Amino acid sequence: MGKVRSETIMHWDGSMSTREPSPMLPRIPDNDDLILYDYEYNASLIPPVSAAHKGMWRYSALLPLDDQEVRYPLFVGNTPLIAPDPLRQLTQLPRLWLKDETRTPTGSNKDRATALVLEYALRNKIGVVSCASTGNVAVSLAVGAAASGIKAVNFVPAHVSESKLRIMQLAGATVFKVEGGYECAFAFSRKAARLLGWGDRNTGVNPLTLEAKKTVALEIWEQLGWRVPDVLVVPVGDGITMSAMVKGFRELKACGVTERLPRIIGVQAEYCQPLKEAWERGEVALQRRYQSSARTIADGIAVDAPIGAALALHDIQESKGAFVAVSDDDTLHAISILARYAGVLAEPAAASTFACLKPALASGLITPDDEVVLYITGSGLKQPQYLAPERPSSHLVHDFAEVERILSSF
Amino acid sequence: MGKVRSETIMHWDGSMSTREPSPMLPRIPDNDDLILYDYEYNASLIPPVSAAHKGMWRYSALLPLDDQEVRYPLFVGNTPLIAPDPLRQLTQLPRLWLKDETRTPTGSNKDRATALVLEYALRNKIGVVSCASTGNVAVSLAVGAAASGIKAVNFVPAHVSESKLRIMQLAGATVFKVEGGYECAFAFSRKAARLLGWGDRNTGVNPLTLEAKKTVALEIWEQLGWRVPDVLVVPVGDGITMSAMVKGFRELKACGVTERLPRIIGVQAEYCQPLKEAWERGEVALQRRYQSSARTIADGIAVDAPIGAALALHDIQESKGAFVAVSDDDTLHAISILARYAGVLAEPAAASTFACLKPALASGLITPDDEVVLYITGSGLKQPQYLAPERPSSHLVHDFAEVERILSSF
Numbered sequence: 001m002g003k004v005r006s007e008t009i010m011h012w013d014g015s016m017s018t019r020e021p022s023p024m025l026p027r028i029p030d031n032d033d034l035i036l037y038d039y040e041y042n043a044s045l046i047p048p049v050s051a052a053h054k055g056m057w058r059y060s061a062l063l064p065l066d067d068q069e070v071r072y073p074l075f076v077g078n079t080p081l082i083a084p085d086p087l088r089q090l091t092q093l094p095r096l097w098l099k100d101e102t103r104t105p106t107g108s109n110k111d112r113a114t115a116l117v118l119e120y121a122l123r124n125k126i127g128v129v130s131c132a133s134t135g136n137v138a139v140s141l142a143v144g145a146a147a148s149g150i151k152a153v154n155f156v157p158a159h160v161s162e163s164k165l166r167i168m169q170l171a172g173a174t175v176f177k178v179e180g181g182y183e184c185a186f187a188f189s190r191k192a193a194r195l196l197g198w199g200d201r202n203t204g205v206n207p208l209t210l211e212a213k214k215t216v217a218l219e220i221w222e223q224l225g226w227r228v229p230d231v232l233v234v235p236v237g238d239g240i241t242m243s244a245m246v247k248g249f250r251e252l253k254a255c256g257v258t259e260r261l262p263r264i265i266g267v268q269a270e271y272c273q274p275l276k277e278a279w280e281r282g283e284v285a286l287q288r289r290y291q292s293s294a295r296t297i298a299d300g301i302a303v304d305a306p307i308g309a310a311l312a313l314h315d316i317q318e319s320k321g322a323f324v325a326v327s328d329d330d331t332l333h334a335i336s337i338l339a340r341y342a343g344v345l346a347e348p349a350a351a352s353t354f355a356c357l358k359p360a361l362a363s364g365l366i367t368p369d370d371e372v373v374l375y376i377t378g379s380g381l382k383q384p385q386y387l388a389p390e391r392p393s394s395h396l397v398h399d400f401a402e403v404e405r406i407l408s409s410f
Numbered sequence: 411m412g413k414v415r416s417e418t419i420m421h422w423d424g425s426m427s428t429r430e431p432s433p434m435l436p437r438i439p440d441n442d443d444l445i446l447y448d449y450e451y452n453a454s455l456i457p458p459v460s461a462a463h464k465g466m467w468r469y470s471a472l473l474p475l476d477d478q479e480v481r482y483p484l485f486v487g488n489t490p491l492i493a494p495d496p497l498r499q500l501t502q503l504p505r506l507w508l509k510d511e512t513r514t515p516t517g518s519n520k521d522r523a524t525a526l527v528l529e530y531a532l533r534n535k536i537g538v539v540s541c542a543s544t545g546n547v548a549v550s551l552a553v554g555a556a557a558s559g560i561k562a563v564n565f566v567p568a569h570v571s572e573s574k575l576r577i578m579q580l581a582g583a584t585v586f587k588v589e590g591g592y593e594c595a596f597a598f599s600r601k602a603a604r605l606l607g608w609g610d611r612n613t614g615v616n617p618l619t620l621e622a623k624k625t626v627a628l629e630i631w632e633q634l635g636w637r638v639p640d641v642l643v644v645p646v647g648d649g650i651t652m653s654a655m656v657k658g659f660r661e662l663k664a665c666g667v668t669e670r671l672p673r674i675i676g677v678q679a680e681y682c683q684p685l686k687e688a689w690e691r692g693e694v695a696l697q698r699r700y701q702s703s704a705r706t707i708a709d710g711i712a713v714d715a716p717i718g719a720a721l722a723l724h725d726i727q728e729s730k731g732a733f734v735a736v737s738d739d740d741t742l743h744a745i746s747i748l749a750r751y752a753g754v755l756a757e758p759a760a761a762s763t764f765a766c767l768k769p770a771l772a773s774g775l776i777t778p779d780d781e782v783v784l785y786i787t788g789s790g791l792k793q794p795q796y797l798a799p800e801r802p803s804s805h806l807v808h809d810f811a812e813v814e815r816i817l818s819s820f
Contacts, residue, residue, distance in 0.1 A: 050460070074753055075490035075513070084483040086559040103485070103513055105753060107791065147753025149496040158806060169799035172750040174820075176813060177806045188810055196817070340582040343484055343515060343557025381517065381791040389579035396568060396587045400598055403586060407606070410584075 034247065035064050035207050041256030054078065056112055056215045062251055063116065063211055071122045073147045074105045076115040077215055081223040081373070086341040091357060095371040097229070099220055100344060105147075106167075107379030108300075108347075109213065109241065110140040116212035117201045118148045127151060129199035132189035134182055134299055135164040136378060141201055142173035153198065155185035164382060183305075203240045204307035210244045217248025220373055221258065228252070229262045230370040233353040233360075235377050236266035236275055236323070237301035239308030245375070246315040262373075264321035265365060266312065267356045269296035269328065274304065275312055276323035285310045297328045297386060300349030300378060322365050330355040335380060336390050347378040348386055444657065445474050445617050451666030464488065466522055466625045472661055473526065473621055481532040483557045484515045486525040487625055491633040491783070496751040501767060505781040507639070509630055510754060515557075516577075517789030518710075518757075519623065519651065520550040526622035527611045528558045537561060539609035542599035544592055544709055545574040546788060551611055552583035563608065565595035574792060593715075613650045614717035620654045627658025630783055631668065638662070639672045640780040643763040643770075645787055646676035646685055646733070647711035649718030655785070656725035672783075674731035675775060676722065677766045679706035679738065679759075684714065685722055686733035695720045707738045707796060710759030710788060732775050736765040745790060746800050757788040758796055 039045065045061040047053070053060050056077025057070045080100045088096050104111035114137075121129050130153035131141050138154040145152035152173040156165070160177065168175050178185040186202065193200040203209040221228055228249060234242045245264060252258040268276045272295070278286050286309045296302050306312065316323060326334075334351035338344045346354075353374040360366040380387045395406050449455065455471040457463070463470055466487025467480045490510045498506050514521035524547075531539055540563035541551050548564040555562035562583040566575070570587065578585050588595040596612065603610040613619040631638055638659060644652045655674060662668040678686045682705065688696050696719045706712050716722065726733060736744075744761035748754045756764075763784040770776040790797045805816050 073492050073494040075492065075510075080485035082483050082485065082557075084557040084559075086557070089559075100485075103515075105513075106755070143749070143753040143755070145753075146750050147492075147494040147496070149494075149499075163794050163797075165804065166794070166799060166802070167749075167755065167797055169802050169804065170746060170749045170755075170797055171753065175804035176816075177804050179806065179808045188807070188813055191810055192813060192817070195814075336580060339553070339577075339580045340556050343553040343555075343581065345516070345553070345577065345580075379791070381789070384573050384576070384794070387573075387577055387580055389576060392576070392579050394575065394579065394585035394587050396589065397598070398589045400601055403598055403602060404605075406586075407602070 035211055037062060037251070039251060039254035041254070043255055043257050045255050046257055056115060056212065059215050059218050062218070063215075064208065065119065065123075068123065070119060072115050072119040072144070074111070074115065074144060076104060076111050078219060079103050081220060082342070082344075084342040087337075090337070090341050093357070093368060093370075093372060095369070097224075097371070097373045098342060098344060098376050099216060099373055100376050101216070102345060102350070102376060102379035106136070106140045106143050107381055108136040108140060109216065109377045110137045111144065112212040112215060113203060113209035114140040114144040114201065116208045117199060117206060118144050118150060120208055121150055121199045122148055126199045128153060128196070129201050130155065130189050130193050131201040132156070132182065132186040135161050136300060136382070137201070137203065138173070138175075139164050139167050139382070142168040142171040145173065146171040153192065155189040155192075157181045157185055161383070167382075204238055210240055210247065213241055213244035214248035214251070216375065217245045218252065221249070221252055224371070226257070227371075228258050228260055229373045231265060231366050231372045232262040232375065233265045233267060233356055233372065234375045235298070235301045235349045235352050236268055236312065237303040237306065237349070239275060239306045239312030241377065242266050243308055243311045243315045246319055261319045263365075264316055264319040265356060265360055266316055266321065266323045267301070267352045268323060268325045269298040269301055269331070269352065270325045271296040271328070272302045272304065273323070273325040275306055275309060276325050278309065279313055279316060279323045284313055298331055298348040298352050300347060301352065324356045324359055324365070326352050326355040326359070330358075332386065333390070335386055338376070339387070344376060345380045345387060346376050347380045347383055350376040350378050445621055447472060447661070449661060449664030451664070453665055453667050455665050456667055466525060466622065469625050469628050472628070473625075474618065475529065475533075478533065480529060481558075482525050482529040482554070484521070484525065484554060486514060486521050488629060489513050491630060492752070492754075494752040497747075500747070500751050503767070503778060503780075503782060505779070507634075507781070507783045508752060508754060509626060509783055509785050511626070511785070511787050512755060512760070512789035516546070516550045516553050517792055518546040518550060519626065519787045520547045521554065522622040522625060523613060523619035524550040524554040524611065526618045527609060527616060528554050528560060530618055531560055531609045532558055536609045538563060538606070539611050540565065540599050540603050541611040542566070542592065542596040545571050546710060546792070547611070547613065548583070548585075549574050549577050549792070552578040552581040555583065556581040563602065565599040565602075567591045567595055571793070577792075614648055620650055620657065623651055623654035624658035624661070626785065627655045628662065631659070631662055634781070636667070637781075638668050638670055639783045641675060641776050641782045642672040642785065643675045643677060643766055643782065644785045645708070645711045645759045645762050646678055646722065647713040647716065647759070649685060649716045649722030651787065652676050653718055653721045653725045656729055671729045673775075674726055674729040675766060675770055676726055676731065676733045677711070677762045678733060678735045679708040679711055679741070679762065680735045681706040681738070682712045682714065683733070683735040685716055685719060686735050688719065689723055689726060689733045694723055708741055708758040708762050710757060711762065734766045734769055734775070736762050736769070740765040740768075742796065743800070745796055748786070749797070754786060755790045755797060756786050757790045757793055760786040760788050
């Protein structure tokens with residue numbers, strides 16, 4: 001890795017302070033600081049095309065890992081950046097791209113953070129890692145830990161999705177269903193990890209999760225031919241995924257290989273938009289808390305009290321971006337469009353990035369000439385109830401004459 | 411591509427004949443011959459590490475494509491070859507690998523054949539492509555065609571899985587549900603394609619499908635550090651996937667970069683094992699037909715009358731391999747083991763490759779020192795009913811004292 005630098009620490013609330021770096025993170029780190037590196041316009045932190053490490057680990061000089069062989073056995077990172085022509089035609093956006101994270105081990109961008117936390121656990125002989133999660137993170141940790149020979153302990157709300165619960169159990173995780181919902185599960189998870197010396201994979205608590213997530217920004221830049229897009233559209237729940245994007249592009253600037261950030265558009269669900277509302281009021285931190293997350297289908301971004309709120313509000317401003325909220329109906333329609341015009345099976349939170357295009361174009365946040373990347377954060381296959389055709393249609397036939405009759409009417 | 415060679419054609423029944431090559435396949439080819447190239451110990455048909463094309467297209471010199479830019483927009487190929495340590499420990503097979511095709515656009519190896527057929531259609535302005543399928547192929551074609559702006563027409567049995575049907579519809583395919591089962595669907599599909607000049611994506615009919623599938627063998631060799639494994643375990647339904655593996659390794663020999671084939675172990679389901687039984691009787695083609703495919707959970711390999719039977723029986727012998735049949739119970743257990751010890755969520759047909767290890771080790775088909783690759787052909791996420799824990803367990807808790815009590819009993 002690049003030398004972790006000593007001077008400046010940016011805190012979650014966007015403030016900066018100075019202190020000595022921790023002496024190489026003796027165990028899974030558990031603090032609220034960003035990890036910074038000794039960038040100093042040092043382009044050698046950027047991997048050459050022929051880098052030995054593959055996938056996410058290409059960027060090991062910008063990850064808090066020393067230069068050992070990677071032990072994590074699942075392949076993570078280097079997800080496709082695609083541009084299906086039918087989607088560009090439909091939207092009349094000739095420079096539209098999808099960063100497709102449906103192609104990870106468990107079908108969500110959570111697999112990056114899981115990979116880095118477990119790689120860290122493997123190197124430091126940490127045998128148990130836990131998390132609180134409403135679904136995707138817990139599935140990701142259960143599966144990744146199984147492949148690593150590490151014990152996963154998941155704290156989930158008692159009403160967790162049955163299909164996701166079954167995958168956690170299939171992969172051998174210990175699962176606590178917590179009466180009291182996600183926040184209670186989060187508190188139990190933190191307490192158990194502290195008490196028992198487990199690794200803590202909670203996003204927004206363990207800074208490794210943000211470090212892993214930022215590799216998406218680095219990949220987008222590289223896949224565009226070492227170019228920063230004009231706009232990056234990111235689903236925003238707790239704010240960490242969005243801030244990780246900004247940190248990734250900020251680090252490219254700090255390494256001297258790019259000159260600007262993309263404008264970040266953070267997408268929230270209409271029923272749960274604490275960050276968008278705070279941003280419109282000009283707040284730098286949340287003043288009040290939401291209690292409506294359960295009402296939206298986009299569970300991946302339904303967070304009432306985003307742990308990364310202050311940093312997210314800081315970052316969206318630094319990127320000259322904006323928050324947009326979209327309705328569940330528009331998100332369902334977006335799932336259909338992404339399947340029909342791009343061959344991508346997206347979950348609701350991921351499809352919300354497409355739903356945001358229309359309002360963003362109408363308000364001028366995006367112009368048709370912009371190079372726009374939608375961050376498709378997860379696969380719909382784990383929530384098949386939302387992979388539903390808007391107008392289901394099929395033809396039951398008994399003989400070929402019926403086939404011909406139907407086809408002749410097309 | 412390498413020049414398609416004129417001298418020798420190998421037919422599906424394993425016989426060879428001589429004829430002129432077709433003049434570069436003016437439309438989606440529709441014949442029963444294998445496509446051969448001008449190998450002549452020509453290692454230049456093997457891509458360098460830095461090849462411009464990515465994924466499956468790296469091997470374009472061994473595909474029947476001229477050297478244009480690839481238009482197919484979804485990323486296909488270069489799936490991970492992984493070796494989770496817990497699985498090696500459990501099996502005591504220190505050289506065990508999984509070739510993980512759960513990581514394709516629609517979670518099955520069918521996406522390779524879809525990609526090549528649609529690439530061909532895009533280059534030749536073929537606007538409609540059809541197939542018959544019990545599920546995975548139809549989903550793959552529907553999604554791939556959507557991304558390509560091509561119309562997909564799927565003929566499926568009337569009892570097709572509801573979740574797979576919904577994905578086809580979501581992606582905008584025209585779906586004919588055929589009373590009369592798969593074989594009737596197949597006949598209708600062939601007839602409609604011929605009548606209307608559509609592209610025909612049916613495996614075993616369109617030789618492009620086999621060409622695409624063989625790239626898995628090329629990738630395994632490359633990912634092992636340009637080494638042929640001792641054993642490759644492949645699920646076998648219609649026989650084409652297995653014969654594609656043999657063709658891939660045979661071509662590496664013909665290019666002069668390897669010296670031998672791996673032993674191929676073809677896995678069939680106990681309830682539907684026409685190829686295994688024919689092979690045990692020493693037949694070179696099927697003498698009688700099965701009618702029991704509907705009884706096994708491994709629908710991906712449940713084929714009563716394998717279209718590639720003769721070639722498969724020829725190829726398994728050439729590779730000095732064997733057929734093994736496994737029970738549904740062992741396959742369900744294998745799904746659980748792959749999740750718990752490898753972090754791979756496999757569908758039944760894919761997991762059958764793991765189920766076959768025990769009998770293959772017992773009978774000496776595999777020895778513990780062998781380098782063994784299991785071909786994990788598809789993801790379980792499309793059939794979540796089989797992603798079920800053998801002993802579902804979770805702990806409902808109301809306060810942290812309960813968590814502590816439960817953990818102390820571990």
